[in-house]
Amino acid sequence: MSFDKKNGKAEPCLAPYDHRELNNEHEYYHFDEAIGAGLPLWLPAGAVIREELEKLMKELEFLGGYQRVSSPHIAKEELYKQSGHLPYYADSMFPAMELENLSYRMRPMCCPHHHKIFSMRLRSYRELPLRLAEYGQVYRYELSGALSGLMRVRGLCQNDAHIYCRVSQVKDEIKKVFEMYQEAYRVLGISKYKLRLSKWNPDDPSSKFVANPEKWVWAEQVLREILDENGWPYEEAPGEAAFYGPKIDIQISYGNGKEESVSTVQLDFSSAERMDLSFINEEGQQERPLIIHRAPLGSHERFVAFLIEHYRGAFPLWLAPEQVRIVPIGDRHHEYAEKLRLLLHNAFVRVSVDERVESLSKKVAEAWAAKVNRVIVIGDREVEENQISVQERGGKEKIKMNPEEFREQMLLQIKDRKI
The missing domain is CATH 3.30.930.10 (Bira Bifunctional Protein; Domain 2)
Structure with a gap:
């Protein structure tokens, strides 16, 4: 106390x-x-x-x-x-x-x-x-x-x-x-x-x-x-x-x-x-x-x-209504984004894909305004290298990793209920 x-x-x-x-x-x-x-x-x-x-x-x-x-x-x-x-x-x-x-x-x-x-x-x-x-x-x-x-x-x-x-x-x-x-x-x-x-x-x-x-x-x-x-x-x-x-x-x-x-x-x-x-x-x-x-x-x-x-609406990962939002840069990245969504969704991670025809900056800004905990941007390089570029809410750096590694990291942090 x-x-x-x-x-x-x-x-x-x-x-x-x-x-x-x-x-x-x-x-x-x-x-x-x-x-x-x-x-x-x-x-x-x-x-x-x-x-x-x-x-x-x-x-x-x-x-x-x-x-x-x-x-x-x-x-x-x-x-x-x-x-x-x-x-x-x-x-x-x-x-x-x-x-x-x-x-x-x-x-x-x-x-x-x-x-x-x-x-x-x-x-x-x-x-x-x-x-x-x-x-x-x-x-x-x-x-x-x-x-x-x-x-x-x-x-x-x-x-x-x-x-x-x-x-x-x-x-x-x-x-x-x-x-x-x-x-x-x-x-x-x-x-x-x-x-x-x-x-x-x-x-x-x-x-x-x-x-x-x-x-x-x-x-x-x-x-x-x-x-x-x-x-x-x-x-x-x-x-x-x-x-x-x-x-x-x-x-x-x-x-x-x-x-x-x-x-x-x-x-x-x-x-x-x-x-x-x-x-x-x-x-x-x-x-x-x-x-x-x-x-x-x-x-x-x-x-x-x-x-x-x-x-103030910015819940920790385990409590966040939307834990991850995937933002594909263009239409050609939607298929990879959907595969990533299914990988996370099937592991019981609360994830969505923003497929709207809007600028990348606007979609990312709206994700942060919605208090999403993690944002993943998918572009040509991520698709070619089978990687993701992920940023945590409040963090300045974008971290590159493979999707399976990210999934395991998420599951561990959700299980531990980290603040």
């Missing part, structure tokens, strides 16, 4: 461009009135970024001992009454759908569904910690005035997981969660962020928190001890907890200077009882688990918005 140990704060990430402005240039997503406000359509360039992030997190979660699950986007209303979402979170949920005398709701979170997976049979303490992960689409009815590009939407995909564990396992599990966060941020080139301990507010007249003062004090102290024991500077924020427990939020500054939560880890002390979750302990007795909710990348929508601004 990159912190200023003296004052416990991190420098803001410098990203001066608004993701909405960059979207106008590069077409990552689209909103359409016929679909509805806050419900983004992911265009090809944006979908690439989403999928690459998903690949990264699935790898880290596999190494971290998570098991993948998948659950429906809707459920009977009774599920969300039992979980507490309707009592505490109704204002942010879509209204009920009446079907065959039953009421259904679009899910605002995945946790009730995961709780049902946990409770499908009585678990043994030997199965804990049980880590269930899902890329879950959820729906939240944000007010129209709060919607803002990808920052505030009504349909979002969460990098979600729930860890069911014992009290003695909580600290170690949360530490492992933060180690995963640090690795993901390292790969993504993110070094500037702050931690916030989000607590309940016992004086809040809205009653948006589970009423159990003793458990709130205990859970907040557990998170505080984890932060202190690891030397992680943090701020405290009363009233920012989830309704079922306190959390640690990771705050990052966006291009407009506004600070937002992009990742979270939450300690849930109330849902196990509410959802009647139990396991059998060593003494053969039923015991309630604690639940850790965690989302290293939060929602893809908000995290992609941050990355667009962080990189």
Whole structure:
């Protein structure tokens, strides 16, 4: 983590461009009135970024001992009454759908569904910690005035997981969660962020928190001890907890200077009882688990918005929607360009050929404006020598090499996720 140990704060990430402005240039997503406000359509360039992030997190979660699950986007209303979402979170949920005398709701979170997976049979303490992960689409009815590009939407995909564990396992599990966060941020080139301990507010007249003062004090102290024991500077924020427990939020500054939560880890002390979750302990007795909710990348929508601004649209090779653009100088070079495209395409490199009748300088300039990572120019010499002339975005030199060597170089750098 990159912190200023003296004052416990991190420098803001410098990203001066608004993701909405960059979207106008590069077409990552689209909103359409016929679909509805806050419900983004992911265009090809944006979908690439989403999928690459998903690949990264699935790898880290596999190494971290998570098991993948998948659950429906809707459920009977009774599920969300039992979980507490309707009592505490109704204002942010879509209204009920009446079907065959039953009421259904679009899910605002995945946790009730995961709780049902946990409770499908009585678990043994030997199965804990049980880590269930899902890329879950959820729906939240944000007010129209709060919607803002990808920052505030009504349909979002969460990098979600729930860890069911014992009290003695909580600290170690949360530490492992933060180690995963640090690795993901390292790969993504993110070094500037702050931690916030989000607590309940016992004086809040809205009653948006589970009423159990003793458990709130205990859970907040557990998170505080984890932060202190690891030397992680943090701020405290009363009233920012989830309704079922306190959390640690990771705050990052966006291009407009506004600070937002992009990742979270939450300690849930109330849902196990509410959802009647139990396991059998060593003494053969039923015991309630604690639940850790965690989302290293939060929602893809908000995290992609941050990355667009962080990189100003110029993504590293492994994240770049268009990794290579081939620019043949004339018509006689198109056949060689197409062979090169197939060589790279069949190796799963994102590559295109610019066959337009335009000047070479214009086509190269437009490739750089589109934030393509590598540009290959094909002329007579390249065809005759079975070579390519490749230039990296931001580089001054054009490097000559054979196509197979370039392909292997690309595959290695993509695999390593170099920044």
